[in-house]
Amino acid sequence: MHTPSIRPILRKLIRTGIGRFRFLMGTVGMGVAVLFILLAVQTFMNFNELLHGKQNANETADFLVINKEVTAATQGRKELSAFNEAELDSLRQQPFVEKLGTLTASNFNVNVSSYSDAIPFYTDAYFESVPDEFIDVTSEAWAWKPGQRDLPVIIPTFIIDLYNTGMAMSSQNFPQLSLEALKAIPLRVLLKGNGKEMEMVGHIVASSDRLNSILIPQSFMEAANRTLGYRTGAVTTRIVIKTKDPSDPQLVKYLADRGWRTNTDKTRFSKVRVIVNWIVGIVGGIGLVMLLFGMLVFSLFIQLTIASSKRDIELLKTLGASPRQLQAFLMQQFMPVNGVVMLAVVGGLSVIQWVLHRILLGQQMYIPPYVSVATLAAMILVLGLIWLTNRGTVRRYLKD
C-alpha cells in the first residue's frame, strides 16, 4: 500500500534557504575536490600498474651490484671500501632487498696468457665469485671440484663488445672473436700468492650481462683464497642485491645517503617516480583541502537551512515530528546531490581512463581500461565521510 509521506509538506516548510547559485557553486566545488582526490588515487594506481604490472614487466626482478664510491677523500684508504657486517645486515633488512649476495674477490695475483701463438696475449687479471643464484647465465661447464685443473670463467659481455668493436677494429694484430670462438680458446691461468703458485686451464663458459666482473666458481675461489690468499678472512667490497624494483625511490635514497654506487641507468627511472609521486601527492593534497572546504560549505548550508527554518522545525518537534524523521528529511535534501557528484566524477574518470588505455596501448604500455577498485573504494570512503559530517551537523543543529 502506498504510504503518504509528509516530505512534500516538509519541503514547503523547511526551505533550503541558500539560493540556487550558491548551492550550485558549492556542489561544483565539491565535485572538483572529489575529482582531484580520485584522480590522484587513479594516477597512483595507473603508475603502479605501469611499473609493476605483469603485462608491463620484462623481468620480474632486477639485480644491482653495489660498491662504495671511491672519492678524493677516501682514495688513499682501501679499508674504507669494504662493507662491514652491520652494513650488510641493515641492507638485507630493507624492504626493497629480496636477496643479497657478496662478491668475493681474489686475494692473490692472477696472470692470464694464451697457450697459442696465433693469438698471443698476456695480462694481469682479477677474479671475483658470487653465489650461483645471482648469475644470469647457466652452463653445464660452470662447476669446479677439488683437484680439477680446468677453471670455468664467466666474463662480462661488455668486454667482448669492447674488444670486438674497439680493440680489434683499431689494430690489425687482433682478430674479432665471437663468444663461441672465445669459448674454444684455452687460457693459461697462473695464480700466485702466499709464496705458492698454481697453474690452471681457464675456459670461458659464458658471458654475463648482469655482473660486470670476471667470475670464477665460488668453490674454487674459496679454495684458492685459503691456499694462496695474502690475508686471512675475506673482504667484501662489492655486493649484489636482487630487487623487484630498481627504481624504488627508497632504494635510491638508501644508497645515496651512504655514498654507495650502483648501475645508475637502472635506477634512473626513480627520479621520474619521485616526481610523479610528488604530483600525485600535491593533487591529492589539494583535493583533500578542497574536500574539507566543500564539507565546511555543506555544513554551513545545513546550518543556514536549519537556522532559517528554526521556528518551523521547533513547531514540528512540538507537534511530534521525531528527530529521526527531521534528520532523514534534511539528509535527503543534501546527500543525493553528493551522490550524483560522485557518480559524475567517476563517470568522467572512467572515460579518461578508457581513452588513456587506448592511447597507451598503441605505445605498448598497458593500463586497465576501467578505473581501479581503489578509486571506487576512495569514492565510497569520501561519500561516507561527507555523509558522516552532514549527519553530525544535522544532529547537532536539530538538537539546538
Add this chain to the structure above:
Amino acid sequence: MTITLHQVVPAPIREKALSGMSDIWNRELVLRAGDHIKVKAPSGSGKTTLTHIIWNLRRDYDGTVAYDGVNVLDIPAEAMAQYRQEKLSVVFQDLRLFGQITALENIELKRNMPGKPYCSLEKVQAMAAQLGVAHVLGQQTSTCSYGEQQRIAIIRALVQPFTFLIMDEPFSHLDRDNARKAAGLIAAECRDRGAGFLVTDLDDDDLFDYSVHLNL
C-alpha cells in the same frame, strides 16, 4: 497511559501556586484514559502554563511530571515524539498552525506523521464538513479566520491515535453553535478511542460530560 503531576509548582507563579487554593499546583494529580477533566480558571492563572508543562514544552517548574511513571525530563526525544504521535494529542490555545501552507496540509502533516495514518483522508473531509470548514481546506492557513483556524487545529488533533487529549481554551473563538459541534466531534472521537481529555476554560460549560472539575 497515565499522566502524573507530582507537587508541580511553576516558577513564574510560584507564590500563587503555593497559596493552597489550587486543585492542581503542589498536589498529586493523575490523569487517566477514561477521565473527562475540566480545568476552570480565570485569565492569567496559568492554564496555558499547565498545558505546556503537561506537553513537556516548558521545564521551569518544581515537582515532576511523568508519563506512565517516567519523568518527562528523562524521556528521550524519539520516545517523546512517539508519545506525541500515538498516545497524546493537543489543541493549543495559540493553535500553532503553519500559516504558510494550506489548512489541509496542516492536517495532513499530522495525519501522516506516524508511518501509517490513523484515519483516512475521507474522514478528514467529513470532519471538516461537520465543523463547517470544508471550504477552507485548500486555503492558505494564515488567510483563514481565527475561528476557522481553531476548528482546523481541532481536526488536526483528532486525526492521530491518542489515549489522552489536552485542550487549552479550544472554543475561545467559536460561537455557541460551532463550539457544540466541535465538542460533539471531540467527544465522539474520544469515545471511539476510549481516550480521556483535559480541557481548560474560563467559565463553566455543559459542552462535555465531565467526570472531574478542577480549579487551577
